Amino acid sequence: MAKQQKEMFEKPVKGTLAYARAVSTRKAAAVFLAPVILLLVIFMVYPIIDTFVTSGYRWNGISADKQWLGFFNAGSNWNELIHDDNFWHAFRNNIIVMVFSILLQMPIGMLLATFLDAGGKKLNIFKTIWFFPYLMSSTAIAFLFTYALATNDGLITAAATLIRGKRTAIDLLGRSPHALFTVIGVMAWQFAPFYMVYFIAGYSGIDESLYEAAVIDGATRGQYIRRVALPLLKPTIKAACTMSLIGSLKYFDLIWNMTQGGPGVTSELMATYMYKQSFKNFKMGYGSAVAAGMFILITLIALLFNRIFESKEDY
Amino acid sequence: MADEYRKARIKKNIVWTIAFFFAIIWLLVAFIPFLFMILNSLRGQGDMLQHGVFTLPQPFIFSNYPAIMKQGFMGYFMRSVIVVAISLTILLFATACASYPLSRMRFRLRLPLRALIVAMMSVPMHVTLIPIFKMANKVGIYDSIWALIGPYVAFGLPLATFILSSFMEQTIPKEVEEAAEIDGCGRYAMFFRIIFPLSKAGLSTLAIYNGVHMWNEFAFANTLTQSKAAKTLPLALSAFKGENTINTPLILAVLTLSVLPMIILFLIFQDKLVKGMMAGAVKG
Known part of the structure; x- marks a missing residue:
């Protein structure tokens, strides 16, 4: 997404009108950009640096007494992090969530958008209701689904009991591999609407005359979608994939409210692990190391994907 | 044939x-x-225990709603309204200000700056959580809604700037700007009289997405507030759960009332949902 383009500048000569103009442009740009830059520095850049600094200490977050541990020597937080099986397990879970989120959310979003684009305005009622899940908070969704999936009288268990004719308890949250995939399913339910709208926006950006031209050439709607629309939507799909990828690597709310990473560490994600270490075990130094590690891993993966996507475009 | x-x-x-x-x-x-x-949410607790959740409530009761009002629901609700209103106003104004030079002015740092801001989209909030917690404590706004505004605005900025600067680039014709300039319109007047009003569609799209996001935000709120008098709606849920462990219908009433405003606003503004997104989506 952050593709670097080069802009050509002719360097204005000092004393000319063009030079005065360039100076005043620079000044105006600085004034307009100041609030955003200030906010980002205070609430993102400085905290990131501070997290890296804190990750060198042993600190419980409350007392003034902090003990410097260093960064890479034995006994430091970073050393512990690299050998922490729970963290790498959480990272693995994040990768699973990432892969399945893209595999679920993108196709669902695309199918919904294609249906709405092909059907036009009269299908608006579908769009409205399909968007509802996105309006709900993760805490509310977590509660609702925990309840609906409960083994005593939840929806799934009741449905299974009805089908089999005898009491059948289906425990989608209690047992280890299920819990993570259940949450992935709920995430798809929550986020598919966002990508639906994003793809609708992509579709509406395509010139209407292209469809007309395709129809005149004898193409059906299906052929138009496959041969004309989808190739044109490539950048949109790429951006959506990147968003979903980043989103699932830093995901927190739903898991925290549904399973707290459990049972055991089976549905632990990097973010829930960080939160547990920092605000439940009060190991702020170690929590900072987890957060910083998470930041590094996410940045690396995002860069890697950008590279892969970009090289794919050169043919 | x-x-x-x-x-x-x-x-x-x-x-x-x-x-x-x-x-x-x-x-x-x-x-x-x-x-x-x-x-x-419209049934009694006993009714639910007796008939399960798949039958219609018998009878329909509405007493859960007054009951949650009595337990301080409006407080949570109003705090959420205040936080979202203030954060959203700052976010939209700051985004519009930044998007103007990033999309329409010619200066050397334009593209690198834009790329940097967009790249911040991938910053996980957890990497800032402990420092922001520390900052809130130091400034003395920990455990109040004021602690939430800064992070809410900052974490909305990267995506908002990306979408709005693409929007300005593609939907506001250069000629409008040139005509205004010839008429003697300076840069600042240009922003307030021309660019800002013409960005309304993009801004309303951003308002919907960021509004929903702030209304539902959990992690910062959970970390930066502690007492009942400071908590916002997403935290009300666990508070009500603590006070009414088994009374599921009551908690579902809390959930219903928390999404209701979002659904109403969405139904009113839903036609704005796609328009502002278009510029951001096509470019990728």
Whole structure:
């Protein structure tokens, strides 16, 4: 997404009108950009640096007494992090969530958008209701689904009991591999609407005359979608994939409210692990190391994907 | 020829029937949880224990709603309204200010700066959580709604700037700007009289997405507030859960009232949902 383009500048000569103009442009740009830059520095850049600094200490977050541990020597937080099986397990879970989120959310979003684009305005009622899940908070969704999936009288268990004719308890949250995939399913339910709208926006950006031209050439709607629309939507799909990828690597709310990473560490994600270490075990130094590690891993993966996507475009 | 035409028609009808079938299934998937939530908020606790959750409430009761009002629901609600209103105003104004030079002015740092701001989209909030917690403590706004505004604005900025600067670039014609300039319009007047008003569609899209996001935000709120008098709606849920462990219908009433304003606003502004997104989506 952050593709670097080069802009050509002719360097204005000092004393000319063009030079005065360039100076005043620079000044105006600085004034307009100041609030955003200030906010980002205070609430993102400085905290990131501070997290890296804190990750060198042993600190419980409350007392003034902090003990410097260093960064890479034995006994430091970073050393512990690299050998922490729970963290790498959480990272693995994040990768699973990432892969399945893209595999679920993108196709669902695309199918919904294609249906709405092909059907036009009269299908608006579908769009409205399909968007509802996105309006709900993760805490509310977590509660609702925990309840609906409960083994005593939840929806799934009741449905299974009805089908089999005898009491059948289906425990989608209690047992280890299920819990993570259940949450992935709920995430798809929550986020598919966002990508639906994003793809609708992509579709509406395509010139209407292209469809007309395709129809005149004898193409059906299906052929138009496959041969004309989808190739044109490539950048949109790429951006959506990147968003979903980043989103699932830093995901927190739903898991925290549904399973707290459990049972055991089976549905632990990097973010829930960080939160547990920092605000439940009060190991702020170690929590900072987890957060910083998470930041590094996410940045690396995002860069890697950008590279892969970009090289794919050169043919 | 006619035969082929009829065949194509039949095929088209079959495809649409299948598509409708799946569309309706997804409609149910999206809507049933809401139905479940609303219906069950209208029954008594005993009724639920006796009849389960799949029958209609017998009888329908509305007393859960006054009950949650009595337990301080409006407090949570008003705090959420205040936080979202202030944060959203700052976010939209700051985004519009930044998007103007990033999309329309020519200066050397334009593209690198834009790329940097967009790249911040991938910053996980957890990497800032402990320092922001420390900052809030130091400034003395820990455990109040004021601690939430800064992070809410900052974490909305990267995506908002990306979408709005693409929007300005593509929807406001250069000629409008040139004409205004010839008429003696300076840069600052240009922003307030021309660029800002013409960005309304993009801004409303951003307002919907960021508004929903802030209204539902959990992690910062959970970390930066502690007492009942400072908590926002997403935290009300666990507070109510603590006070009414088994009374599920009551908690579902809390959930219903928390999403209701979002649904109403969405129904009013839903036509703005796509327009502002278009510029951001096409470019990728």
